[in-house]
Amino acid sequence: MKPSPLKYHRPRSIEEACEVLAGVDGKVLAGGQSLIPMLSMRLAAPGTLVDITGIDRLDSITASAESGVTFQALATHASLASNPGANDVQPLLGRTLQLVAHATIRNRGTTVGSIVHADPSAEVPAVLVLLDGSVTVQSVRGRRDIAARDLFLGPLESSLEPDEIAISATVPAARRGVGTAIDEIARRHGDYALVGVAARVEVEDGVVTNARVTYVSAGEFGEVIDYTDVIGGASVSDDRDPLWNVLSEAARKRVETEADIHATARYRSQLVAALTARVVMAAARDGALSLATRPSTLRVDAGEK
Amino acid sequence: MTNRDVETQLSDLMAETGEQHVVVSFTLNGTKQTIIVPARTIASDAIRHNLRQTGTHVGCEHGVCGACTILLDGKPVRACLMLAASLEGQSVTTVEGLVEPDGTLHPVQQAFMDCHGLQCGFCTPGFVTTIAAFLEENDAPTQEEATEAIAGNICRCTGYQNIKASVLRAAEIKRERAGEFPLGKDDESSRAALEGKVRGKTNPVGGRAGRA
Ligand SMILES: Cc1cc2nc3c(=O)[nH]c(=O)nc-3n(C[C@H](O)[C@H](O)[C@H](O)COP(=O)(O)OP(=O)(O)OC[C@H]3O[C@@H](n4cnc5c(N)ncnc54)[C@H](O)[C@@H]3O)c2cc1C
Ligand code: FES
Ligand code: FES
Numbered sequence: 258m259k260p261s262p263l264k265y266h267r268p269r270s271i272e273e274a275c276e277v278l279a280g281v282d283g284k285v286l287a288g289g290q291s292l293i294p295m296l297s298m299r300l301a302a303p304g305t306l307v308d309i310t311g312i313d314r315l316d317s318i319t320a321s322a323e324s325g326v327t328f329q330a331l332a333t334h335a336s337l338a339s340n341p342g343a344n345d346v347q348p349l350l351g352r353t354l355q356l357v358a359h360a361t362i363r364n365r366g367t368t369v370g371s372i373v374h375a376d377p378s379a380e381v382p383a384v385l386v387l388l389d390g391s392v393t394v395q396s397v398r399g400r401r402d403i404a405a406r407d408l409f410l411g412p413l414e415s416s417l418e419p420d421e422i423a424i425s426a427t428v429p430a431a432r433r434g435v436g437t438a439i440d441e442i443a444r445r446h447g448d449y450a451l452v453g454v455a456a457r458v459e460v461e462d463g464v465v466t467n468a469r470v471t472y473v474s475a476g477e478f479g480e481v482i483d484y485t486d487v488i489g490g491a492s493v494s495d496d497r498d499p500l501w502n503v504l505s506e507a508a509r510k511r512v513e514t515e516a517d518i519h520a521t522a523r524y525r526s527q528l529v530a531a532l533t534a535r536v537v538m539a540a541a542r543d544g545a546l547s548l549a550t551r552p553s554t555l556r557v558d559a560g561e562k
Numbered sequence: 563m564t565n566r567d568v569e570t571q572l573s574d575l576m577a578e579t580g581e582q583h584v585v586v587s588f589t590l591n592g593t594k595q596t597i598i599v600p601a602r603t604i605a606s607d608a609i610r611h612n613l614r615q616t617g618t619h620v621g622c623e624h625g626v627c628g629a630c631t632i633l634l635d636g637k638p639v640r641a642c643l644m645l646a647a648s649l650e651g652q653s654v655t656t657v658e659g660l661v662e663p664d665g666t667l668h669p670v671q672q673a674f675m676d677c678h679g680l681q682c683g684f685c686t687p688g689f690v691t692t693i694a695a696f697l698e699e700n701d702a703p704t705q706e707e708a709t710e711a712i713a714g715n716i717c718r719c720t721g722y723q724n725i726k727a728s729v730l731r732a733a734e735i736k737r738e739r740a741g742e743f744p745l746g747k748d749d750e751s752s753r754a755a756l757e758g759k760v761r762g763k764t765n766p767v768g769g770r771a772g773r774a
Contacts, residue, residue, distance in 0.1 A: 258623040262581035265601035265647050286645070293643045294624035297604065306601075308648055335637075359714025361631055361638045361692060447713050 260296035264304060267311040271395055271424060274307050278420045279397045281305045285422055287330060290358070290366035291374050309422065320346040325390075325429040330422070334363035334371070346430045349437040353384045353455070356439065359447040373423045375408070375415040377478040378449045382409060383471040384439065386479055387455050390428040394421040409479030433551045435459050436544025438536045441473060442528050444519070450474055451520045452528040454536040460544035465491050468537055475529050476512040484508075484537060493545040501534040508533035571598060588649040590615065591659030599646050606630045608646035609656060617657040617687045621716070628715030631688040632656050638695040657687035660694055669735035670694045670728070676735075679728035681719035689715050693729050701733055 268274040277283065283305035286292055295301040309315065309330060316331035320342035328337050337343055338354035357363060357371065357380050371381040372392060384390075385405040393402050394417055408415050417423065431437065441453030453473030459466045468484040476482065487507045491500055512533075514525035568585055575583040575598070582601040587594065590613055597612045609618050609632070621627035623642045630641040633655040660668035670693045673679065680686045689712060696703070696711040703711065708729035717725060738744040 259604065259607075260602040262600070263602050264582050265584055265645070267647065267650065286648075289643050289645070289648070290625060290640075293604070293645070296602070297623055297642075306645075308645070310648055311650070359628075360696075360711070361628065361640060361714050362625065362643075364637045365634075365639045365643065445713065446710070 258297050260293075261299060261302045263296075263302075263306050265306050265308065267308045270312060271309075271315070271422065274309055274312065274422055275395055275397045275420070277305070277307050278422065280420070283307055283419070285309055287370040288333065288366040290362050291370070291376065307422075315424070318343055320430075322346060322430045325427050326350060327425050327427045328368055329425045330369045331367055332369070334358070334366050334368055335360070337368050338363065347388070347428050348431060349384060349388065349439060349455070350428060353380050353439050356380050356441055356443075356450070356453070362447075369423050369426050372408070372426050373415050373417055375410075375413055375478075377412050378474040380439070380441070380450070380453055380455075380473055382479070383453065383473045384455050385426065385428065386481060387437075387457050387469065387471040388428045390426060392423050392426045394423050396421045400424075406479070406481075412478055431547070431551065433547050434461060434544055436540040436542065436547055438539035438543055440532055440536050440539070442532065452514075452525050452532060454529070454532040456533075456536045456540040458537060458540035458544050460493055460541060460548070463493050463545060465489055465493065465541055465544075468541070470508075470533060470537060472512060472529065475514045475525055482508075482511055484533075488537065488541075493541045497538060500538065504534040504537055505530035568598075584647045586646055586650050588651060589653040591655055597646070601645070601647055603646040604642055605632075605644040605646045605649055606641035608649070609641060609654070612646075615656050615658050619684055619687050621684065621688075626716070627685070628688040628692065629685050631691045631715070633659075633691055633695055636695065636698070638692045655691070657690050660690065668694060669739065670697070670732040672735055673728040673732035674725075677724050677727040677731050679720070679724045680717075685715060685717040685719075689717070689725055689728075693732060696729070697733055697736060701736055703729060703733060705730070 266277045268277055282303055284303035286306050286308040315329050318328045318332050318337055318340045320326045326343045326347045334354045334357050338351050344351040358366060368381055371379050372385055375382060390405045391402050392408060393400060396418065403416060410416055436458045439455040441450035443450045450473050452475045454470060456470045458468045465488050468488055470482050470484060484504065484507060487503055488500055509526055509530045512529045514522045514529060516522040572583050583598050584601050585596060585598050587596040595613055597608060599608055599612060606618055606620050609615050618632055618641055619629040620642060621629035625640045625643045631638050632641045635653050660671060670690045674686060692715055693711060700707060708726045711729060712725055734744040
């Protein structure tokens with residue numbers, strides 16, 4: 258349970274970090290909440306470790322109704338979850354982070370790290386895809402943005418090149434008429450979820466016009482499942498039982514689940530069915546509510562918030 | 563040690579062991595420390611082995627049990643999920659550092675005694691550091707908040723009831739030492755935890771340290 262020998266660098270700037278990382282078998286060390294266990298168990302043995310936690314001013318969080326929420330590589334789960342601006346502009350982010358690990362882990366783990374780590378049982382990647390977010394990466398070759406849908410190639414595999422450092426991630430602001438919700442079942446609050454579900458539902462005149470869902474620990478990693486054909490046209494105030502049932506049935510058919518030591522595939526499938534209905538309905542209600550409570554983008558920009 | 567000496571030492575170590583060593587300077591329980599360790603050294607090992615502060619326990623070594631929790635600039639973090647090298651320039655408090663210079667136990671330590679919040683004690687340092695930091699942010703927790711505060715720490719012996727009671731009790735001691743009324747806003751929660759569910763010997767509000 259100890260890491261194998263490695264070369265360690267603690268650069269003072271992003272540029273310096275990119276230079277060290279260019280052309281070596283190296284890994285970025287951010288919060289270490291996923292990487293250090295992998296090193297200790299020797300599931301990973303990079304020759305070089307580039308510890309970016311010594312870089313100044315890489316932990317900012319900016320939020321505006323126009324450009325959404327942008328958080329830099331060293332913004333921790335804890336700081337992002339408690340950022341009032343971020344919670345105003347995109348409330349789903351904070352609600353999601355409350356489900357990520359325990360407070361002690363959130364103090365050190367970074368949200369950008371969670372994204373590029375690309376763990377199918379992590380909440381943030383699912384939400385980034387759901388909200389059409391993106392990450393900005395840098396290397397000696399320059400900067401580029403990667404859209405969430407192009408980011409996740411498979412479990413623990415992102416489309417970052419080995420020499421690229423993610424410097425920030427962005428999620429768009431919540432819009433009027435678009436509701437979101439997330440929920441999960443874990444054996445103990447703070448542990449990885451057996452199944453998690455995040456939904457984004459558009460509502461117009463009290464009627465659902467679009468419903469999309471992403472999953473944690475279920476289905477194809479990084480995939481968005483569209484339920485508009487199932488509940489499009491339904492009224493948010495409709496009797497919930499029929500809607501609940503069609504959503505559950507559809508989810509059971511559309512989402513594949515697998516067994517591991519924590520749960521059987523069948524149990525996961527039941528969780529998928531129940532949670533999909535619960536979360537989509539909650540998102541629909543949130544969308545309807547947002548029409549009454551969320552200021553329109555224009556008004557926020559005009560500074561009348 | 564001059565810089566020159568340090569450089570020589572690092573290159574000697576490289577030649578002898580074939581691996582990179584690093585110099586790390588940080589504050590441990592108020593004292594400035596400088597150590598030279600292999601770059602791959604985990605912070606919990608540096609604290610225990612190099613600096614002999616063995617209060618920080620190591621259970622799972624992958625972030626799950628919480629026994630190794632230390633305070634980094636006042637915030638609880640897992641010492642087993644950090645490299646010692648990343649401690650550079652930081653301030654670390656371990657369970658040893660929570661005792662007052664005159665030997666008075668920290669309210670959380672006192673509460674664990676009052677409420678019999680430990681059995682074998684292996685998990686205790688991690689609980690104590692975690693709860694100490696939690697009470698800095700919330701000095702009058704409810705039962706539910708107390709439960710949430712300890713959710714990331716595992717104890718194999720106690721069944722958690724006495725640990726939860728210790729959280730509430732610690733809050734009382736803290737308030738009392740600050741010259742405030744010891745019972746919290748939710749005074750039922752602290753009383754009930756102490757009177758109904760705690761098996762060990764429970765001192766009245768005030769505690770041993772409070773009276774001393
Ligand atoms: C006990 C425990 C419970 C947990 N529970 C959950 C949970 O319920 N849900 C959840 O989502 N997560 C959970 N986590 C993981 C935690 O959220 C981590 O914070 C997160 O996965 C990784 O962030 P990090 O900053 O610690 O990254 P690190 O561990 O430092 O890095 C992880 C990976 O990402 C790469 N990386 C990190 N930052 C960058 C960057 N800026 N550029 C390029 N590459 C980078 C690293 O090279 C490494 O491959 C848990 C962790 C622990 C220890
Ligand atoms: S030893 Fe660090 S969390 Fe278990
Ligand atoms: S008291 Fe024994 S592990 Fe907690």
